[in-house]
Amino acid sequence: MCLSSVATAAPRIGVITMQPGEIFFERFGHNAIVVDDPSLPEPLSYNFGFFDLEEPGFLGNFIRGEMQYRLAVLPLADDLAYYRDVGRGVTIQWLDLGDARATALAQALAENARPENARYRYDYFTDNCSTRVRDALDGALDGALRRQLQGRSRGNTYRGDAVRLASPAPWMWLGFDLGLGPAADRPNSLWQDAFVPMRLADALRQVRTPDDRPLVATEAELLPHRLAPEPAETARPWWPWLLAGLAIAGALSWLGARNPRWPALFALPFWSVCAVAGGLMLFIWCCTAHRFGWSNQNLLLFNPLAVLLLPGAWRLMRGRDPGRLFGWMLATVAIGAVLALFLHWLPLLPQRNVHWIALLLPVHAGLLLALSPNRTGRHA
Structure with a gap:
């Protein structure tokens, strides 16, 4: 009876958020969805941030804005090993989705991770590793995440967050500030802010499930952050x-x-x-x-x-x-x-x-x- 109960237990779903690193493509942090299925030997990390530098035409695709990313699934311990080595902090938010939604999300992620489904066309602001996490959670919540975040704003913009997070690398923030046009200056909703993993983690703390329960049940630090903290928001006088x-x-x-x-x-x-x-x-x-x-x-x-x-x-x-x-x-x-x-x-x-x-x-x-x-x- 106990064995049967364990075998049919629903998985736990969590979101891990990695703090910014020192390499230029790590300046904006990262995140992934964790599926802790009792029927599996260890928790799995569904990570939308994988790309292949050896892919034919990678540089040309990057220049043209047609870069391909993919979803990869790997043991959580393996995913965390790199961040432990480089000193990037990692926290986890365990979500209260309910058994049915947690199971459905785990199944959807497993299907998405199949080789024929894993690749997607990357867009830095609107379709990146963090917005993919956001969209997967929104699907599991029947659109409740978007409904609660779309109509609210803190006045952030794509340019503001990009320049702020790139500020430790002068060439990088200059590139963003000079290269972005007016479309990057519209005030974002909290939904759009979620292109930044740390913004998404903040937003999840405010979301309630369709059953009117707090979405985030518990939070914990998995790895301490040993690098410089995320750049603060500061006004830029002209x-x-x-x-x-x-x-x-x-x-x-x-x-x-x-x-x-x-x-x-x-x-x-x-x-x-x-x-x-x-x-x-x-x-x-x-x-x-x-x-x-x-x-x-x-x-x-x-x-x-x-x-x-x-x-x-x-x-x-x-x-x-x-x-x-x-x-x-x-x-x-x-x-x-x-x-x-x-x-x-x-x-x-x-x-x-x-x-x-x-x-x-x-x-x-x-x-x-x-x-x-x-x-x-x-x-x-």
């Missing part, structure tokens, strides 16, 4: 960026009044960066599926047209006339930066790039003033 931009613009104007070679020496690498960064933004918009990088208004600040200014800057450094179209193109690039400010003021689809506008609009204006053909005595 005025230091404006002060820096005005200081650079003032210096350029002062130097240009004495010898245009000096502002041209600054302009050459600056316009090169604008051309390369703007070219990448344009490529993301026109040639990839990274839709959160589309319509990026930073294109007006890092204008790809700056590449046409490079020959003129080189001529100015050598004391020569910059060319007939230099003045017109110089004004066009500066007007683009003014247009970025105008678009920021519009309520239609604002992009949270005021700090970049505050820095770069004065710089473009300073270069226009310092290198204008009328000021340098040259003719466009």
